[in-house]
Every structure is written in structure tokens, then in C-alpha cells.
Amino acid sequence: MAFYQTGTTTGDGTPYVSPAPLAGYADVVEEAAFHLNDPAQxxxxxxxxxxxxxxxxxxxxxxxxxxQAKGVKVTALLGGAASGTYTRLDADFDMYYSPIRDALRTHELDGVDCPARSSAGPQHVAEDRRHAGHTVVPASGPGQVSPSRRP
Incomplete structure (x- = not known):
């Protein structure tokens, strides 16, 4: 497993750092970090x-x-250093799960890592099996959930 911290060009001249070299070194790459925010801000x-x-x-x-075409699974790391992600997910699961589900589908990610150290959220994602027909099942690692692939 490898951790990839979005290596994008920031406009300050910092070059893009691709996750592509991780092929052959990791069978799972965690894309970090996705955060749930106050929608007013x-x-x-x-x-x-x-x-x-x-x-x-x-x-x-x-x-x-x-x-992914080379067989590497790519998951979203939910939470990171930003506070409030799991508190928000726990407080209003329906509102906050939808954008996670949509991002998984849009970017064809293989799952979402909900770190086991978090006290709220992962169990809700794993338990919810009916959001818009999107089945969620436990993935390969502790605290991870993965959308099932439809035939």
C-alpha cells in the first residue's frame, strides 16, 4: 500500500508529481486527502x-x-488532518455521503479508506447498503470500504 498526497501544480512553479511510478511498488494507492466541509464555506x-x-x-x-489499468487499486483517504470530517458524516450521513459516493463513481475509485482511528463514520458507510443503489462492502484493509463493481 502506498500513500499519495495529490501532487498537483499549485501555480507557484511546483511541478506535478504523478502517482504513476507507484505501479509495481504498491497494489493499493491511497489518494489523500478528501475532506467533508461545512457547505456554507x-x-x-x-x-x-x-x-x-x-x-x-x-x-x-x-x-x-x-x-488502475495496471491492476493497482486506488482508494480515497477520507479525513486526513482536517478536523470535522467524521463528525459531519455522523451528524448528517445522507447529506455528506452523497458527494463521497459521487466522487467514487466519477473518478472510478476502488473504495474509500475511513481510518480506524476515527470514532464516527466508517461504520455508517459500511452499514449503508442502499444509497442510490450503490452497494458498499468491506474492502481489503481495516477501516476501508469499497463500492461494489456492477457487472
């Missing part, structure tokens, strides 16, 4: 500081797809 779901659909992430999503 930010998009509900952000990858680091921006919506996962932000243009700056386009090269990364292409490289993530290339990793």
Missing part, C-alpha cells in the same frame, strides 16, 4: 483544498486511471 467534499473535479487534478485523474 466550501464545496461539501474537497480533495485537499479544492473540489475533486477541479481542473488542476485532471493530470492526476488520468494517471490514476493508468494505475
Amino acid at each position: 466550501f464545496p461539501i467534499l474537497t480533495l485537499k483544498d479544492d473540489a475533486p473535479s477541479a481542473a488542476k487534478y485532471a493530470p492526476m485523474w488520468r494517471d490514476v486511471a493508468a494505475l
Whole structure:
């Protein structure tokens, strides 16, 4: 397993760091970090500081797809250092799970890692098996859940 902290160009001249070299070294790559935010201040779901659909992430999503084509599973790391992600998920699961589910589908991620150290949230994701027909099942690691693939 490898941890990948969104290596995007920030506009300050920092070059893009691709996750592609992780192929052959890891069978699972965790894309970090997705955060659940107060919808009055930010998009509900952000990858680091921006919506996962932000243009700056386009090269990364292409490289993530290339990793998956080589058999590497790519999961979203939910939470990271930002506080409140699991508190929000626990307080209003229906509102906060939808953007997670949508990001998993849009970017064809293989699951979401809900760190075991978190006290709320992962059990809700694992227990919920009916959100818009999207089945969620336990994945390979502790605290992880994964969307089942439809035929």
C-alpha cells in the first residue's frame, strides 16, 4: 500500500508529481486527502483544498486511471488532518455521503479508506447498503470500504 498526497501544480512553479511510478511498488494507492466541509464555506467534499473535479487534478485523474489499468487499486483517504470530517458524516450521513459516493463513481475509485482511528463514520458507510443503489462492502484493509463493481 502506498500513500499519495495529490501532487498537483499549485501555480507557484511546483511541478506535478504523478502517482504513476507507484505501479509495481504498491497494489493499493491511497489518494489523500478528501475532506467533508461545512457547505456554507466550501464545496461539501474537497480533495485537499479544492473540489475533486477541479481542473488542476485532471493530470492526476488520468494517471490514476493508468494505475488502475495496471491492476493497482486506488482508494480515497477520507479525513486526513482536517478536523470535522467524521463528525459531519455522523451528524448528517445522507447529506455528506452523497458527494463521497459521487466522487467514487466519477473518478472510478476502488473504495474509500475511513481510518480506524476515527470514532464516527466508517461504520455508517459500511452499514449503508442502499444509497442510490450503490452497494458498499468491506474492502481489503481495516477501516476501508469499497463500492461494489456492477457487472
